[in-house]
Amino acid sequence: MAIDYDEDEDGGQDGGSGSGQWKRRVVTWTLAAIALGLGFLIPYTLYLNHQVTERFGRLKWQIPTRVYARPLELRPGLALDTRTLKTELDAAGYHEGDGLRAGSYAQDGGHWKISSRGFNDVDGVVPARRIEVVVSGGHVASVREAKAPIKVARLDPARIATLYGQKQEERRLVRIEEVPELLVTGLQAVEDRDFNHHIGIDFSGMLRAAFKTATGRKQGASTLTQQLARSGLLGIGKEQTWTRKGKEILYALIIDARYEKRDILEAYLNQVYLGQRGSQAIHGVAAASEFWFGRDLRDLSTEQIALLVGIVRGPSWYDPRRNPQRALERRNFALGEFRETNLIDEKEYQRALKAPLGVTPTAGTMAPNRFPAYVDLVRRQLARDYPADQLAGAGLSVMTGMSPSAQAFAEGAVTRTLKSLESKRRPPLQAGLVVTDVHSGQVLAVVGSREHTEHGFNRAVEAQRPVGSLLKPFVYLLALATPDQYSLASWVDDSPVTVDLGRGKQWTPGNSDGRSHGTVRLLDALAMSYNQATVRVGMKVAPERIADLIRTLAGIHAEPRPSLILGAMDQSPYAMAQLYQFLASGGQIQPLHAVRGVLDANGRALKRYDTKPAPAQEGDAIAARLITIAGQHTVTSGTAAQLVRDGLGRLNAAGKTGTSNDGRDSWFAGWTGDHLAVIWVGNDQNKETGLYGATGAMRVWSAIFSRLPSAPLQVGSKGIDWQWVIGSNTTDADCAGARRFAFVAGFAPQYAPCPMPEPIEEESEGGGWREWFGLGRRDKDEQEAREVPPLPDQQQ
Numbered sequence: 180m181a182i183d184y185d186e187d188e189d190g191g192q193d194g195g196s197g198s199g200q201w202k203r204r205v206v207t208w209t210l211a212a213i214a215l216g217l218g219f220l221i222p223y224t225l226y227l228n229h230q231v232t233e234r235f236g237r238l239k240w241q242i243p244t245r246v247y248a249r250p251l252e253l254r255p256g257l258a259l260d261t262r263t264l265k266t267e268l269d270a271a272g273y274h275e276g277d278g279l280r281a282g283s284y285a286q287d288g289g290h291w292k293i294s295s296r297g298f299n300d301v302d303g304v305v306p307a308r309r310i311e312v313v314v315s316g317g318h319v320a321s322v323r324e325a326k327a328p329i330k331v332a333r334l335d336p337a338r339i340a341t342l343y344g345q346k347q348e349e350r351r352l353v354r355i356e357e358v359p360e361l362l363v364t365g366l367q368a369v370e371d372r373d374f375n376h377h378i379g380i381d382f383s384g385m386l387r388a389a390f391k392t393a394t395g396r397k398q399g400a401s402t403l404t405q406q407l408a409r410s411g412l413l414g415i416g417k418e419q420t421w422t423r424k425g426k427e428i429l430y431a432l433i434i435d436a437r438y439e440k441r442d443i444l445e446a447y448l449n450q451v452y453l454g455q456r457g458s459q460a461i462h463g464v465a466a467a468s469e470f471w472f473g474r475d476l477r478d479l480s481t482e483q484i485a486l487l488v489g490i491v492r493g494p495s496w497y498d499p500r501r502n503p504q505r506a507l508e509r510r511n512f513a514l515g516e517f518r519e520t521n522l523i524d525e526k527e528y529q530r531a532l533k534a535p536l537g538v539t540p541t542a543g544t545m546a547p548n549r550f551p552a553y554v555d556l557v558r559r560q561l562a563r564d565y566p567a568d569q570l571a572g573a574g575l576s577v578m579t580g581m582s583p584s585a586q587a588f589a590e591g592a593v594t595r596t597l598k599s600l601e602s603k604r605r606p607p608l609q610a611g612l613v614v615t616d617v618h619s620g621q622v623l624a625v626v627g628s629r630e631h632t633e634h635g636f637n638r639a640v641e642a643q644r645p646v647g648s649l650l651k652p653f654v655y656l657l658a659l660a661t662p663d664q665y666s667l668a669s670w671v672d673d674s675p676v677t678v679d680l681g682r683g684k685q686w687t688p689g690n691s692d693g694r695s696h697g698t699v700r701l702l703d704a705l706a707m708s709y710n711q712a713t714v715r716v717g718m719k720v721a722p723e724r725i726a727d728l729i730r731t732l733a734g735i736h737a738e739p740r741p742s743l744i745l746g747a748m749d750q751s752p753y754a755m756a757q758l759y760q761f762l763a764s765g766g767q768i769q770p771l772h773a774v775r776g777v778l779d780a781n782g783r784a785l786k787r788y789d790t791k792p793a794p795a796q797e798g799d800a801i802a803a804r805l806i807t808i809a810g811q812h813t814v815t816s817g818t819a820a821q822l823v824r825d826g827l828g829r830l831n832a833a834g835k836t837g838t839s840n841d842g843r844d845s846w847f848a849g850w851t852g853d854h855l856a857v858i859w860v861g862n863d864q865n866k867e868t869g870l871y872g873a874t875g876a877m878r879v880w881s882a883i884f885s886r887l888p889s890a891p892l893q894v895g896s897k898g899i900d901w902q903w904v905i906g907s908n909t910t911d912a913d914c915a916g917a918r919r920f921a922f923v924a925g926f927a928p929q930y931a932p933c934p935m936p937e938p939i940e941e942e943s944e945g946g947g948w949r950e951w952f953g954l955g956r957r958d959k960d961e962q963e964a965r966e967v968p969p970l971p972d973q974q975q
Contacts, residue, residue, distance in 0.1 A: 242350050242351075242352060242573070242574030242780060243341045243342060243350065243571070243574070244341070244342040244570055244571060244573050244574065244575040244576070244577060245338055245340075245341055245342075245575075245576050245577070246338070246339050246340040246341070246342065246554060246557060246577045246579060247336040247337065247338055247339065247576060247577065247578050247579060248270070248271075248336045248337045248338075248339050248579060248580075248581040248582065248583050249336055249578070249579060249580045249581060249582060249621065249623075249775065250298070250300060250305065250333040250334055250335060250336045251267045251271070251333070251334045251336070252331050252332070252333050253310070253312055253319055253322050253331065253332045253333075253334065254319060254322060254330060254331040254332075255318075255319055255320065255321055255322060255328075255330075256318060256319065257318060257319040258317060258318055258852075258853060258888040258889050258890045259314055259317070259318060259319050259888050260314060260317050260888050261286070261288075261289060261291075261314050262886075263584045263886075263887070263888050264291065264312075264314060265286070266583060266584045266587055267334070267337075267582075267583055267584050268284055268293070268334075270337040270583035270584075270587075271334060271335060271336060271337040271583070272337065272338075272469070272473050272474070272475075273293070274473070274474070277292070278291070278292025278293055278294055278309070279292070279294055279309065280294055280478060281294050281295070281296045281307055281475065281477060281478055282294065282295075282296050282474060282475055282478045283478075289313055289314040289315050289320075290311070290312075290313055291311065291312040291313075291314065292309070292310075292311055293309070293310050293311075293312060293332075293334065294307070294308075294309045294310075295307055295308050295309075295310070295332070295333075295334045295335055296335045296475055296477075296478075297335070298335040298336070299576065299778055299782030299783075300333070300578060300776075300778075301578050301775050301776030301778070301784050301787050301789065302784075303784075304782070305333050305335070308324055308332055309324065309325075310322060310323065310324050310329070310332045311323045311324075312332075317888055318888075336578070337583050339548075339549065339550050339553070339554070339579070339581055339583075340548040340549070340550060340554045340557075341548070342554075342570055342571045342577075350449065350461075350462040350463045350465075350466050351463060351465035351466045351469070352449050352463070352465070352574075352780065353448065353449065353463070353464070353465045353476065354445065355441060355444060355445040355448065357465075357476070357477070358448055358464060358476060359476065359477065359479060359484060361481065361484050361517070361522060361523070362448075362464060362476075362479070362484045362487065362488065363444065363448075364520075364522050365484055365485065365488050365513065365516070365517050365522055366403070366448075366488050366491070367403070368516045368517060368519075368520040368522060369488050369489070369491075369512075369513050369516045370403055370406070370488070370491060370492075371402045371403040371404075372520070373402075374402065374403050374404075374440065374444070375440055377402060377404075377435075378432060378435050378436070379402065379404045379405070379428075379431035379432045379433075379434060379435030379436070380402060380404075380405060380428055380431055380432065381402050402431060403443070403444065403447050404431040404434055404435050404443055404447075405427055405428065405430075405431045406447065406451070407431075407434070407443065407446055407447045407450060407451075408427050408430035408431045408434060409427050448463060448464050449462070449463040449464075449465075450462060450463065451463060451464065451491055452494060453466075453467035453470070453471075453487065453490060453491065453494050454467055454470050454471065454490075454494045454498070455494065455495065456470065461494075464476060464487060467487055468483075468487065471483075471486070471487070471499065471538045471539070472537060472538060472539060473539040480531075480534070480537065481514075481517075481523060481527055481530075481531045482510065482514065482531040482532075482534040482536075482537060483537050485510045485511075485513040485514045485517060485531065486499060486506065486509075486510040486513070486536060486537075486538075488513045489506070489509035489510045489512060489513040490506065490509065492509070497509045499536045499538045500538060500540075503536060506536060507536060510536065511532055514528060514531050514532060515528075548634075549632060550581070550586060550625075550631075550632075551627065551632065551633065551634045551635075551637070552611075552625045552626055552627030552628065552631070552637045552638075552639055552640070553579075553581055553586065553622075553624070553625040553773065555625075555627065555637045555640065556622065556625050556637070556639070556640055556753070556773045557577060557579055557773050557774055558570070559640070560772060560773055560774050560788070561577065561774060561777070564777075564786060565777070573780075574779070574780035575777055575778060575779060575780065575785070576777070576778040576779075576782070577774060577777055577778075578774070578775045578776045578777070578778065579622075579773050579774055579775060580616065580619070580621025580622050580623060580772065580773055580774075580775055580789075581622070581623060581624065581773070582614075582616075582623040582624060584887065585614050585623040585624040585854070585883075585887055586614075586623070586624040586625075586626075588624075588883050588886045588887045589612060589614055589624040589626050589856075589883050590624075590626055590631040591882070591886075592879050592880075592882035592883040592886075593610045593612065593626050593629060593631065593879055594629070594631070595882055596860075596878050596879045596882050597609075597610060597629050597860070597879075599878075600860075600870070600875065600878070604869070605868055605869060605870075606862040606864065606866040606867075606868065607862060607863075608629065608860055608861070608862060608868065608875075609628065609629050609638060609860070609861060609862065609863050610626065610628075610629055610638065610858065610859065610860045610861075610876075610879060611626065611627055611628075611637070611638030611639035611640075611642050611751070611752045611858075611859045612624070612625070612626045612639060612752055612856060612857065612858040612859070612879065613625055613639050613752050613753050613756040613771075613856070613857050614854055614855070614856045614883070615756055615760060615763070615771055615854065615855045615856075616853065616854065617760070617763040617764050617765075617850055617851075617852070617853060617854060617855050618764070618853070619769075619789065620760060620764070620769040620770060620771050620772060620792065621771075621772060621773075621775065621789070622756075622771055622772065622773040623854070625637075625639045625640075625753075625773070626639060627639045627640065627641075638751075638752070638859065639751065639752045639753055640751055640752075640753045641751060642751050642752070642859065643749040643750060643751060644749055644750070644751075644839065644843075644844045644859055644861060645746065645747065645748070645749055645839035645840070645843070645844055646746045646748060646749070646750050646755060646837055646839075646844075646846060647745065647746040647837040647838050647839045647840075647844065647846060647872075648708045648710075648745065648746055648835065648836060648837040648838065648846075648872065649746055649755055649835055649836075649837030649846045649848055649872075650725075650729070650743070650744075650745070650746035650748070650837075651705060651708060651713050651744075651745070651746070651835065652705065652762065652806050652809070652810065652835055653725065653728055653729060653732075653758070654713055654716060654717045654720060654725055654744055655701065655705050655713075655716065655806060655809065656728070656762075656802050656803070656805075656806050657720045657724055657725065657728060658701070658716050658719070658720050659802050659805045659806065659923075660798065660802045662922070662923035662925075662926035663926060665701060665716070666701070666805075666920065666922050666923070666926065666927075666928075667700070667701055667702040667805060667808065667809060667920050667921055667922070668700055668701070668702065668904045668907075668918075668920040668922070668928070669700070669701040670698050670699070670700065670701075670907070671698070671699060671700070671701050671704050671712040671715060671716055672697075672698055672711075672712060672715055673690070673695055673696040673697060673698070673699050673704060673709045673711045673712035674695050674697065674711065675687065675689070675695055675711060676688070676711045676714050676715055678714065678718060678741045680741065686741055686742065688710050688711065688714055688745060689710065689711065690709055690710050690711055691708070691710065691838070691871075695711060696709055696712075699712060700918075701716070702808075702809050702812055702920065703812075703817075704716075705809045705812075705813070705817075706809060706812045706813040706816060706817030706818070707817050707818060708817070708818050708835075708836065710745055713744060713745065714741070714744050714745065717741070717743075717744030717745075718741065718744070721739075722739040722740055722741055722743050722744060723739040725737075725739065725743055725744065726738070726739040726743060729758060731768070732757070732758055732761045732768060733754055733755075733757040733758040733761075734757070735748070735750060735754055735757075735758065746837065746839075751859075752857045752858065752859045753771070753857075755846070755848060755857045756771060756848075756855060756856075756857040757770070757771050759848045759850065759855055759857055760855060761799075761803060762803050762806055762807060762810070762833075762850070763850035763855040764792075764795070764803075765795055765800055765803055765804065765807075765895065766795030766796070766799035766800035766801075766802065766803035766804070767792050767793070767794065767795045767799075768792060768793070768795075768799075769792045770792070772788045772789065774788045775787070775788060775789040776788060776789060797898060800895070800897070800898065801897075801898040801899065801923055804894050804895060804898070804899055804921070805899075805921060805923070807833045807850075807892070807894050808833075808894055808921050809833075810832075810833025810834055810835060810849075810850075811831060811832070811833045811892065811894070813833070813834055813835060813836075814828075814832050814833060814834050814849070815828070818836045818872065818873050819834045819835070819836055819847070819849070819872075819873060819877060821873055821877065821881070822834070822849075822877065822880075822881055825881045825885065826885070827881060827884055827885065829891060830851045830852075830884060830889060830891050830892060831851075831852075831891045831892040831893065832849050832850065832851050832884070832892055833849065833850055833892060834847060834848060834849030834850070834877070834880070835847070835848050835849075835872075836871065836872025836873050836876075836877055837872045837876075838870075838871045838872045841867045842867050842868055842869050842870055842871060843861060843862070843865055843866070843867055843868060844859060844860075844861045844868075845859070845860040845861060845868065845870040845871060845872050845874070845875030845876040845877075846858065846859055846860075846872050846876050847872050847873075847875075847876035847877040847879070847880050849877070849880050849884075850892065851884065851889040851890060851891065851892050852889065852890030852891050852892045852893060853889040853890045854884075854887065854889045856880055856883060856884075858876040858877075858879045858880055859876060860875040860876045860879065861875075898923065898924050899921050899922070899923070899924060900921070900922045900923070900924040900925070900926075900927050901919055901920070901921050901922075902919070902920060902922060902927045902928075903917040903918070903919050903920075904917060904918055904919070904920050904928065905917045905918075905931075905933075905934070906931075906934075907928055908928050908929055908930060908931035909927050909928050909929065909930045909931070910930065910931055910932065910933055911932070911933055913933075914933040914934075915933070915936075917933075
């Protein structure tokens, strides 16, 4: 029997044709959908993979540049008292404690135990140390480590400013080995227990979170990898959508596939958002530790670590300063997770539960810039090497010379003194000042405004005001540089003087007290700031040489006119500090610098600015010593004698007052064995203040150094010959009326024995043997000058 296969097949096909076609279409559509999905998903995944490479593989945050004060160097003999040491330690973020834990100190009278933290400085890594310091009699008596005496110990410096880039983000990068182990493991215990095992997303974690939520204990389901993808790659604060969530999951899968768990965790620790200070976002556990606790990350206790871990979930919601009870509950929850996973034992758990939150009342040392005038000077000095757009947000460390104690005492002195000088008859007063280290040229303090936290016009650097008598020491410096013609004992004429200016013009300057003083010693002419005597000396020296001198010493350009002799030039306190640094340093041409050096993000020195200046030339050193001796005479017997009455005679300070015409500008420059301070007080609209150098700026100087420890000024004896003088000759020390003067060695006048006492009946109006010795009226003036007369307010 023949079988008709065609008929059967046709019949079969006919009967099932609709069903077969439908199946083929489903398969075709499915394959097409898969192809289409893969066609989209594969390129999209490749695109996301590229983004991960860009954003994570070369993860670079905009890290702020931090500006630091100078490290405090504790060494035996350093001028220091307990108040100043505490000021320095508090500024650097040290806490009173046992002195054993890093960043803590313990005080028992003058005995201190200090545990410093290691840090990077311009000359390399400075290790952490535990030291014992004894402060006694206004000095460091001893410094010991492990009971053995040491020469010097350097303490990590205070952060004084933060220079942000376009993003106001505070961040301090750390390596994972620098993070306390409890923080690393505790974070995983609370946020992602299966971190080391999942593939970037955790299905079991999602189930566990759902279960805990059902039992009343809320727990998120996002892994640390997803959180990192959300904040580091997608950006925080955006509305959560399904598309965004899907993208986050893909990011997390790619990150986990491409990078080691250690790298992911380290990135998370540096990226996680943990707080807000105004417009300043706090990112990373290291910055958060400083922000919330004012401590280094390594110094955190168990309960503080738990609080940090706890507020990861919501820094605003769990803000411990604004919502302490909510934060406490969250911290205790984190402690419970630590205990459940055996990261801490029961005893530590119970102790930590009872501990307070431990946050600081304010944001620790996180203020962007509390010292605008000083940081302005830092920016100016860095501008040549680091343009503003490169400096901010570059992750650099700028190591400066600021002394937190000197800055604090200077700010306080300006505030108190200007308030005490307020008067209805006096216009509003302003001030600008600079304090420097006479040994190194480092700028220790800058105050640019009466309101020292005020940003804007920096009077210490930008104010250009007539300097008046502040320039006189440099006129006499040039005179004393010719020891065959001038000495401190030289006689100079303080009678009325007229200078021919040419073209029929004349200049007849007078003394500020309206009187002439006859023939006086050069030392007294400078100490009493006599204008007429100074003009006579200055015209012999020549204004051109004066202009050349100040240009050489301070880069100051001035017109070489006769009026320059009396300070007819406008300069800032900073410029005058640079000029006076020559005298204060003993004759060194010593460029002032606020910046000691710049470190890169890894702590390596990029550039140093604290190079040692060349030693002073012998002639410069001797001339500077002579002017310093005259400056000391100004303080003991001249226009600055109020400082001795203020109780500052112990400093043996040297100084010079200065006043511009009509009492518009009050100046004082004074230096000790350690410090130089130049101060201006006046009115921004150039109105008369009625203040002189001694009644305005010098009062600020006095207020600073009544608190700032400083070594007494000791003038070196090299190249100096001290002799007793009467008339125009050297003589014996026991001669009546003799005064002791310093001369350049080899240039003292000839010796003459004590003159015979003059019989009273032979006194006449001149003549006789007294004229032969050059005495007479001169001797009388000299005897009067040896006494300390009451200082008229108008004398400078």
